[in-house]
Every structure is written in C-alpha cells, then in structure tokens.
Amino acid sequence: MNPFSTSTLREIARTHGTPCWAYDAATIRQRIAALKAFDTIRFAQKANSNTHLLRLMRAEGVKVDAVSLGEIERALAAGYVAGGDEIVFTADLFDRATLARVVELKVPVNAGSIDMLHQLGESSPGHRVWLRINPGFGHGHSNKTNTGGEHSKHGIWHSDLADALAAIRQHGLKLVGLHMHIGSGVDYSHLEQVCHAMVELVAKVDMPIEAISAGGGLSIPYRDGDPQIDTAHYFSLWDAARREIAKQQGHAIHLELEPGRYLVAESGVLIAEVRATKQMGGNRFVLVDAGFNELMRPSMYGSFHRIDVLPADDTPRAVQPTVVAGPLCESGDVFTQGEGGVVQTRALPQAKVGDLLVFHDAGAYGASMSSNYNTRPFIPEVLVDAGQVRLVRRRQTVAELLALEQTGA
Numbered sequence: 001m002n003p004f005s006t007s008t009l010r011e012i013a014r015t016h017g018t019p020c021w022a023y024d025a026a027t028i029r030q031r032i033a034a035l036k037a038f039d040t041i042r043f044a045q046k047a048n049s050n051t052h053l054l055r056l057m058r059a060e061g062v063k064v065d066a067v068s069l070g071e072i073e074r075a076l077a078a079g080y081v082a083g084g085d086e087i088v089f090t091a092d093l094f095d096r097a098t099l100a101r102v103v104e105l106k107v108p109v110n111a112g113s114i115d116m117l118h119q120l121g122e123s124s125p126g127h128r129v130w131l132r133i134n135p136g137f138g139h140g141h142s143n144k145t146n147t148g149g150e151h152s153k154h155g156i157w158h159s160d161l162a163d164a165l166a167a168i169r170q171h172g173l174k175l176v177g178l179h180m181h182i183g184s185g186v187d188y189s190h191l192e193q194v195c196h197a198m199v200e201l202v203a204k205v206d207m208p209i210e211a212i213s214a215g216g217g218l219s220i221p222y223r224d225g226d227p228q229i230d231t232a233h234y235f236s237l238w239d240a241a242r243r244e245i246a247k248q249q250g251h252a253i254h255l256e257l258e259p260g261r262y263l264v265a266e267s268g269v270l271i272a273e274v275r276a277t278k279q280m281g282g283n284r285f286v287l288v289d290a291g292f293n294e295l296m297r298p299s300m301y302g303s304f305h306r307i308d309v310l311p312a313d314d315t316p317r318a319v320q321p322t323v324v325a326g327p328l329c330e331s332g333d334v335f336t337q338g339e340g341g342v343v344q345t346r347a348l349p350q351a352k353v354g355d356l357l358v359f360h361d362a363g364a365y366g367a368s369m370s371s372n373y374n375t376r377p378f379i380p381e382v383l384v385d386a387g388q389v390r391l392v393r394r395r396q397t398v399a400e401l402l403a404l405e406q407t408g409a
C-alpha cells in the first residue's frame with residue numbers, strides 16, 4: 001500500500017531533506033479499526049515508539065506495551081497513565097533501574113522469567129503480573145523473529161508454569177492472565193496451535209485469571225500480491241479460545257492482543273535520494289543517502305521492502321536490474337538482499353542522481369531500530385494527518401552525538 005501521493009513525498013523531501021521517515025495517520029487509524037473486536041489492543045511500541053504516534057494510539061483507545069525503562073518513559077510522555085492497565089511492561093529480565101521504576105509506578109508486569117517474579121515479589125507484593133509462556137514451539141518470518149521453542153530465550157517454559165504460580169503465591173502477587181507471543185509474521189495454522197496451547201495451559205492454572213493475551217505477530221503484505229490478514233478470522237480463532245477458557249474459569253475473560261507491525265508498518269515510508277550510480281561488472285548499483293543504520297531490516301533479516309523511484313526529471317527510464325545500496329562503509333549495506341546477505345537485483349526504472357527512492361512499509365521496525373553507526377545522526381520523522389505534514393522528530397546533529405563524549409575526562 002502507498003499511503004502518500006508522489007507530490008506529498010517530493011514536498012516532504014524538499015522541506016525536511018533526505019533521508020526522512022514519513023507516516024500516515026489515516027492508515028494507522030484504519031488498522032486500529034480492523035482490530036476493534038478485541039477487548040484491548042495493546043501497541044507493541046518497539047515497532048515505532050515516536051511519542052506523537054503513541055499519542056495518536058492513545059486517542060484511539062489503544063493501550064501500550066513497554067519493554068524497557070525508556071519505553072515506559074515514552075508512554076508517560078505521550079500521556080499514558082501508569083498504575084492501571086494502560087501500560088504493561090514485558091520482558092525476560094529486570095535491570096535494576098527498570099525494576100525500581102516499575103515498582104514505583106505500579107506498572108503491571110508481563111514476566112518472561114521466574115526470576116522476575118521473585119525480584120518483583122520481594123519489593124512489591126500484590127503487584128499485578130502476567131505470565132508470558134513459551135509454549136515450546138514458535139514461528140517467525142526469520143529465525144531472528146521466532147520467539148518460541150527451546151532455541152528462544154523468551155517466556156517461561158510451559159512445563160515451569162507450576163513453579164511460576166508457586167512464586168506468585170509465595171509473594172502474594174496478583175495474576176492477571178497468561179500471554180503468548182510466538183513470533184512475528186505468524187500464519188493461521190500456527191495461530192490455531194497457539195490458541196489450543198493457551199486453552200491447555202490455562203486449564204493448569206489453579207487460580208483465577210482475568211485475561212489472556214494473544215501477543216502480536218500479525219503479518220503485513222510486504223510484497224505485491226501478499227494477502228492482507230483477515231482480522232475477523234484472526235479474532236474468531238482467539239474468541240473461541242477465550243470462550244473455552246471462560247467456561248473453565250467460570251467467569252468472563254478479557255481478550256487482548258499486542259501487535260506492533262500490523263498497526264504501523266504500512267503507514268510509513270523512508271524517503272532517500274540517489275547520490276551515486278555505478279556499474280560493477282554485471283551489477284548496476286544505485287547508491288542512496290540512507291543506510292542500514294536507518295532501515296536495518298534488509299541487512300538484518302533479508303527483509304523485502306518495495307522500492308519506488310521518483311524521477312527528478314521526465315526523461316524516459318527503462319526498467320533494469322538494480323542493486324540498491326547505502327552510504328555505510330560496510331558491504332552489507334544493501335537494501336536488495338536475501339536472508340544470509342546474498343545481494344540481489346530488483347527490476348527498477350533506471351534511477352539517476354537526484355531521483356528519490358521510496359522504501360515502503362517501513363513504519364514498523366524502521367526508525368525504532370536505527371542506530372548512529374558511522375556517526376550518522378538520527379533522521380527526521382514526519383506525520384501526515386488530514387493533509388497536514390507535521391515534523392514529529394527533528395534531525396539529530398553531529399554536535400549532539402559528540403556532546404555525549406564531552407565528559408571532562
């Protein structure tokens with residue numbers, strides 16, 4: 001999906017420079033609306049934690065997940081209120097500073113280890129906790145995004161459930177419910193397996209629970225022709241599991257889900273400018289001013305992002321096999337590659353210096369995974385809402401980066 005007209009993209013590049021992220025608020029609102037059947041939509045802000053997007057989410061009734069102290073502070077800065085269930089902290093461990101803040105603010109915890117339950121229980125008896133369970137299987141668009149099974153570090157192993165419940169009892173913690181997230185980019189057959197595992201697990205919980213969480217993982221159509229997920233079908237599978245669990249427990253059960261990618265990926269693009277082109281033997285390289293320090297997904301997972309060329313002039317452009325790469329001093333800085341780092345070509349209209357390249361579906365795990373590698377400052381983010389283009393993060397300066405090292409030492 002292309003949320004922006006080419007004139008809007010050109011206008012953003014002109015005003016804010018390249019590279020630059022742009023997000024479309026209407027697309028985010030549409031994705032939220034498609035999940036409204038769930039009692040709670042909890043945004044996994046790791047996908048995109050810009051506070052302006054978080055504000056938009058909150059205005060639409062979406063709650064938020066935080067996986068670090070920084071993400072808790074972001075949620076607060078965006079107007080989320082701690083203490084109730086607006087913010088949940090999910091992790092497999094507590095660093096000391098985060099534990100102290102979670103206790104101070106009474107942020108409910110989704111615990112992925114029994115150590116977390118002991119550490120929390122010692123300082124905050126009565127604290128509300130979820131148990132994140134690793135059901136023993138997982139699935140992901142890449143091995144790096146598979147969060148279940150014995151090769152994954154995530155969650156409390158399913159057969160340790162009784163020990164987790166014992167820790168909850170020992171410290172007088174309050175169990176809210178069970179949570180599972182087996183990976184990103186799950187399909188329906190895995191989903192049925194997870195729903196079934198959830199029902200089986202809750203049957204082993206010998207105390208009342210209020211809720212279950214389906215985790216995140218909903219895929220989006222990165223490639224032309226990929227299907228858009230059927231959210232009604234997705235809901236119906238979880239709703240059936242919820243009903244069975246309600247029967248077991250003898251009371252109504254609240255159903256949450258925790259998507260990141262689904263809510264924001266398609267709303268966002270990365271706009272870059274072509275700065276050099278070269279023929280390297282049989283390969284034509286187009287080099288742009290954005291690198292994997294901005295959009296890391298192709299280098300990290302071999303992920304595919306659709307790329308459009310916005311020509312700077314109207315000379316005819318023949319389609320040709322093209323390698324698209326960035327400015328970093330590293331050969332893996334290539335946007336057209338498969339898993340394992342194999343450089344691939346993409347059929348693109350011939351791009352020239354001065355053209356813009358638009359990387360689609362970059363609203364999730366784009367800006368939030370960016371780094372300052374090669375001392376490249378973070379780039380701006382703009383949010384387009386009702387035709388208005390708003391700068392929601394300005395470009396970082398090199399001086400700001402250097403200031404961190406001015407320690408007086």
Ligand code: LLP
Binds near residue numbers: 258260
């Ligand atoms: N809940 C938990 C506990 C998670 O660990 C994650 C993602 C989510 C929810 C949201 O998953 P989503 O709905 O976005 O698939 N950087 C990778 C994705 C890593 C996801 C990590 N956890 C990527 O760019 O594809």
